[in-house]
Amino acid sequence: MRALVKPAPGPGMALRDVPVPPCGPSDVLIRVHHAGVCGTDLHIWEWDSWASNRLKPPVVIGHEFAGEIVQLGREAEAAGLLAVGDLVTAEGHIVCGHCLQCRRGAAHLCQRTQIIGVDRDGAFAEFIVMPASNVMRLDGIPTEVGAIMDPLGNAVHTVLESEVPGSTVLVLGCGPIGCFAVGVARAAGASLVIASDFNPMRLALAHTMGAHLTLNAGSDDVLARVREHTGGDGVDLVCEMSGHPSGHAQAFAAARLGGRVNLLGTPSRTTEVDFARDVIFKGLTLYGVTGRKMYETWDEMRRFLRAGQLDPRPVITHRFPLESIGEAIQVIKDGQAGKVILEVAA
């Protein structure tokens, strides 16, 4: 089959012919229809220090995908819950099931997580093998949406780890996951959603996803505008999606006394924090968001999508075939893309 592979240490990816992976007794083999390109894939392409420390080439890249089941292992078939022909997506974290985190309902923090497209072969390929327990039927959700339920799930996790109905929400950073977070907050009944970014194209996407107010962090006084729109209180929830240390300071300042800051954007350097002023005397709660709750987040997301309360498709700005991965990576680097997906099969 054709697959995008990191063939050896170093930048770039290569389109190669590789064997279709074997389907173990508890596995299913899936023909990939669509796959999402993630910031992580950019790190892998660039072969930065994180990537070079983590990946063991050769490995097929890609962890966001949806497609069609074409084969089931013996045990997966016996369970009778999935069938050939089912359109599905899958959680890309394969977990141990035995560590403290797996046993305490926090499998997304499993001590032995293997991520597809990073620690084992991934989804930028015609076929992928997944443990049946990681697979979810789409039940009418289109595969191009199924292919981005991984990052959409990051947004659902970030937003719903708070009591959203009637709340005021500030989304800092309007990359694809930030834009998704805007839509999730609206779907979940937030009363006010404010989105901030430096990039007008991204702010336009945030507006399309339902932001009541968009602020250009380069020209607007974000903090002043947030206070103005919240009666001086600040917001109940800040979703920090930017990963910039300046975003952290703004997040703590914009949250109300007793408010919450959920952090998803991963900064590349440290932040100076005034814990006394910004966290302790404010009674704030901070929460670090990793992945998607397995599988509460997926179920919540499916409900929003199937009910039509949330449509992430306006965030998809570019579609490429597998062989154009270089172009896909470039539009992301240029900062002029929302979500970029690969069309593998249809």
Added chain:
Amino acid sequence: MRALVKPAPGPGMALRDVPVPPCGPSDVLIRVHHAGVCGTDLHIWEWDSWASNRLKPPVVIGHEFAGEIVQLGREAEAAGLLAVGDLVTAEGHIVCGHCLQCRRGAAHLCQRTQIIGVDRDGAFAEFIVMPASNVMRLDGIPTEVGAIMDPLGNAVHTVLESEVPGSTVLVLGCGPIGCFAVGVARAAGASLVIASDFNPMRLALAHTMGAHLTLNAGSDDVLARVREHTGGDGVDLVCEMSGHPSGHAQAFAAARLGGRVNLLGTPSRTTEVDFARDVIFKGLTLYGVTGRKMYETWDEMRRFLRAGQLDPRPVITHRFPLESIGEAIQVIKDGQAGKVILEVAA
């Protein structure tokens, strides 16, 4: 009456004769038996920048106390819930009842809080007037314990803002509130309580309060020992009571994946935080602790004390009369004291 007063801007306090405060319709007048000396009182004595910006002398100092009701205002009397002769303590935060925080069950973060002994006359005096709604009957708890329920409540708030039964807890910093936190964690069913400090006298108090393991941060490898005692996982809950930036780094490192760090110790400077490594990829929750939940914390604390599950008295190392406030302040500055109380009347 005799009272310890900050008579004018500048260091120190003065023992003065001042009028017994008038008892308003919703107030009660309390004859003070015991009062606790707090780190805040040290800041006030020293007249540091916080104190000089906040206090408007002359003001009677002191916010931790217990005593006997000697008079009730008309409305307080009509309510029929308190009576002359009742031994009581009181929450020292007087709140507005109308702001967002007061209306959302977070009155301890009220936007208009007035603190006794800081923003209005306090408890280092023979008598104090308090709104009846802030007053709680001791119902058998001795007044010397009642006098320290304010800082004990800080510890209860810090520890119980987590699911304690069966959990593993690290207390960083064994000043009086850290030592209280050890006792609270044990009373609440923690399976393992580790306490760390640089000061052997404080570690001995922490041991007395029930720590399974005490670590000297100057000579022990705290992180290694924590991992060794938690099967390599790290602890469920870190109570950061030290306020040292080094405590923050240790707190984040010692917490398990998906764990919690409750921060009470107020640092005097900023901390460098690696949010990606220490918070986001670990899925941590951080919580800033201000005061005591009004009044959940008080009720929980009363139950522990009345059931005999928690006895904070070993932490009380010094007792002084009002006029020896200078000596009381000195033993605290010397770092050789646990909790210091003033014996006002009996």
Added chain:
Amino acid sequence: MRALVKPAPGPGMALRDVPVPPCGPSDVLIRVHHAGVCGTDLHIWEWDSWASNRLKPPVVIGHEFAGEIVQLGREAEAAGLLAVGDLVTAEGHIVCGHCLQCRRGAAHLCQRTQIIGVDRDGAFAEFIVMPASNVMRLDGIPTEVGAIMDPLGNAVHTVLESEVPGSTVLVLGCGPIGCFAVGVARAAGASLVIASDFNPMRLALAHTMGAHLTLNAGSDDVLARVREHTGGDGVDLVCEMSGHPSGHAQAFAAARLGGRVNLLGTPSRTTEVDFARDVIFKGLTLYGVTGRKMYETWDEMRRFLRAGQLDPRPVITHRFPLESIGEAIQVIKDGQAGKVILEVAA
């Protein structure tokens, strides 16, 4: 002033001239604009066994209202948080602040609650006196909506005592509070809201308030339709607003394994419950709803109303002047009304 009074034991109410009530130091005096007529007022009118055991005539009736502050007591004025001219509504439960429930964030269950219009003079009058702490500014919400925030708050309490975003909700009984619950569930991001009643007029109101599906309990197989629309699972949340024992059986059967039944409708007789089959083996949670959380419910409700996410006005079907109380009671008894309000002043 003019007021609707229960002058003595027995059915009916009388329009009387009574003195304007005196405004105590912590009180405000409010000129009533609109008042809501509640099922409780019907019990009082009819003088049923509950009413005859509880009320001590003479008493001014009415507990749902909104109006304008015309006078403040000394302490209320000093607080500076309310002013003459403010349009306000108020929580009608006046609580002690000292009992276990008041101290544990459950003041709506206070052991010494006094309800206006039941235990002390109420709001079917030109003026009413309320403790300032019970009063909330409308900040742009019309007084006719303010007048029904008490029952609307019952619905908010019932619905939000669950995790609503993305959930499936069944509302059993579409009287005014049931219809409000439909609107609240939609505003809070429910993915599916099903409403059931025997009365087509009420089902039409539920539809107007946003029900995705309305079922006539007299002709539809409610349980079968619920399962059909939930993939066979049953709903996450049942709001039992009918108070009929048949509603209870249906509620337990319609809830999914691990689901929740919040009960507000107060039955007049006992229900046979098969706890093993319906509660224990299903892992259900049942919750009895009394009043409104003080004051979380009020704040949540204000947010929904001010953001325009929830408009309860379609449920208001009748408006009468004070003197037409008999007519107001009759339309409620006839079962052809949604919410009925009294127009007292404007």
Added chain:
Amino acid sequence: MRALVKPAPGPGMALRDVPVPPCGPSDVLIRVHHAGVCGTDLHIWEWDSWASNRLKPPVVIGHEFAGEIVQLGREAEAAGLLAVGDLVTAEGHIVCGHCLQCRRGAAHLCQRTQIIGVDRDGAFAEFIVMPASNVMRLDGIPTEVGAIMDPLGNAVHTVLESEVPGSTVLVLGCGPIGCFAVGVARAAGASLVIASDFNPMRLALAHTMGAHLTLNAGSDDVLARVREHTGGDGVDLVCEMSGHPSGHAQAFAAARLGGRVNLLGTPSRTTEVDFARDVIFKGLTLYGVTGRKMYETWDEMRRFLRAGQLDPRPVITHRFPLESIGEAIQVIKDGQAGKVILEVAA
């Protein structure tokens, strides 16, 4: 191997020689050391209507056990988390992993649960095969305790589904699980644990497990004594372990306003409930307890056991070899036993 089998429809069990079960790729084969006899086994022995509708003989009985791993399937071995020689116990509910409940963190309510010893071969045998994911290492917990972690887990689930530290708890019914619940409540920091039963032997066991007060429901006024010991408030949590309709009425009456009733005892007939008086006006929460949370309950239980906070062994009153199952059943029927275990191997 030797096994206790229900060979055909009808009362009793038979000791038979049956083949050692085959170990699938994701399974482990365990040599049973100890097994617990449960009330469910009594129903199976008696062949009551539940048993005759559910079981498909021949089936090996028994679902509570601990033992030693003697073989691992290929995938279980590859995972590297369990090893031959490990002493282990296991959750006896084998779940689908795909239904709504499994996906929402409520696998104990899985729609396709298979229970060992009921729906498939069980543990009253020399060997049992279990999916590796259901197996937990004992890590020092003795196998006779491991063998009763299933019912002990029922108690942990019942008690910890509440905020226990500092709370007041009433345990209604002191069979083995009720006695365990007493010990769990103490370990988790309850301030007052009251236990009630008609059977003096069981009350003595409850006392041994740490009940502050034991009440004989035949001679004591349970409700009056509960109120007397809770300042008139009633208890925060009632654990209903009796399954008697009279227990339900008592549970609702003994719970405080805003309290909680967790129901585990499964009644054989319906209960008359006055929802208005007992649930709605009291603001109660009721929760039906099925099984053990997978696997939060197991982790919490392991912590209590390994820390020595909880020792269930005093509740074990009888030990029998496999062949004496008839005698084991008889002592349970006689009501003179605590927990009864079978000693299979050592």
